[in-house]
Amino acid sequence: MNEKTAGTTPAGILAVDVGGTGLKCAVIDDHGTMISERERVDTPHPCPPQALLDAYAGMAPKLPAFDRIAIGFPGVVRNGTVLTAPNLGAEAWAGFALADAMASRLGAPARLINDAEMQGLGIISGKGLEMVLTLGTGAGTALFRDGVLMPHMELAHHPVHDNLTYDEYLGVAAYEKHGRKHWNHHVGRVIELLYVLLHYDRLYLGGGNSKHVDLDLPGNVVIASNDAGLTGGAALWRGG
Structure with missing residues (x-):
């Protein structure tokens, strides 16, 4: 778990929006309301899994406490695993268990979905x-x-x-x-x-x-x- 403010306020959800030009994240509550400002960095090219994880490990400590992670990813995903990542320029994504890797790196359970589907769930x-x-x-x-x-x-x-x-x-x-x-x-x-x-x-x-x-x-x-x-x-x- 992100430890900052843990135990003082209910922890939120770290929402992760992976884009071909920008990597974005913010902490939201259970209703989907943003409770932090959005953090963003440019997407590196190419962007293999380790580079993406490093980017989010750098942004997450700047945000309020979270105890879950929701990831929107630009490609075909299934059961927490990436099948395709056409706009990230790295063959290393095929078969990569991103949900587990993000959970391990940031210390909270993670769930993964296609980015257009995650946006749809919000609108x-x-x-x-x-x-x-x-x-x-x-x-x-x-x-x-x-x-x-x-x-x-x-x-x-x-x-x-x-x-x-x-x-x-x-x-x-x-x-x-x-x-x-x-x-x-x-x-x-x-x-x-x-x-x-x-x-x-x-x-x-x-x-x-x-x-x-x-x-x-x-x-x-x-x-x-x-x-x-x-x-x-x-x-x-x-x-x-």
């Missing part, structure tokens, strides 16, 4: 078919039905246009290459394609590049707060 209404599309270094998705998380679809690596994957079509490299106007055309096209595919009731746009969205969005598409990438971590610990 969904719990009614109908709700989808999250994160726009950052790459593109992430999460799908919920009546508040229940559906099996993860790694659309980031699925072709969407001219053999380009969602990552290549919507990611930061596409934004920098094509410029804001053309990139927004890509976003609009994907919004339409996802609706044809899923007929979602609500689509939430998140991620660092959602601030660049400049479209007349349909009524069932909204831009969500990126704080949800941290506050959604509370849902990982509800029910014990």
Whole structure:
């Protein structure tokens, strides 16, 4: 356990948001309310597991006490283990037990989920078919039905246009290459394609590049707060 202030106030949850450009964390309460300022450092490139653990070991002591950890990770994860980490540039991630490693390094039990799914847990209404599309270094998705998380679809690596994957079509490299106007055309096209595919009731746009969205969005598409990438971590610990 983080020992600072331990025993004087209820310990919170260390919410960890792993991004391709930034590593972020904050302490939240059981309801998902942030009870600390957000800490952030640039993501090193490449970012093998040890570099990520070192970064969070440096940030965690600056925060209030926590007795649990919730990790949102940009890739396919299962049972506390990373299967893919396309935007961290390190093959060492395949099969890496990140939840156990983070728990051991920071001294508190940890749970791991895809980062788009963690953001979704912080913003969904719990009614109908709700989808999250994160726009950052790459593109992430999460799908919920009546508040229940559906099996993860790694659309980031699925072709969407001219053999380009969602990552290549919507990611930061596409934004920098094509410029804001053309990139927004890509976003609009994907919004339409996802609706044809899923007929979602609500689509939430998140991620660092959602601030660049400049479209007349349909009524069932909204831009969500990126704080949800941290506050959604509370849902990982509800029910014990």
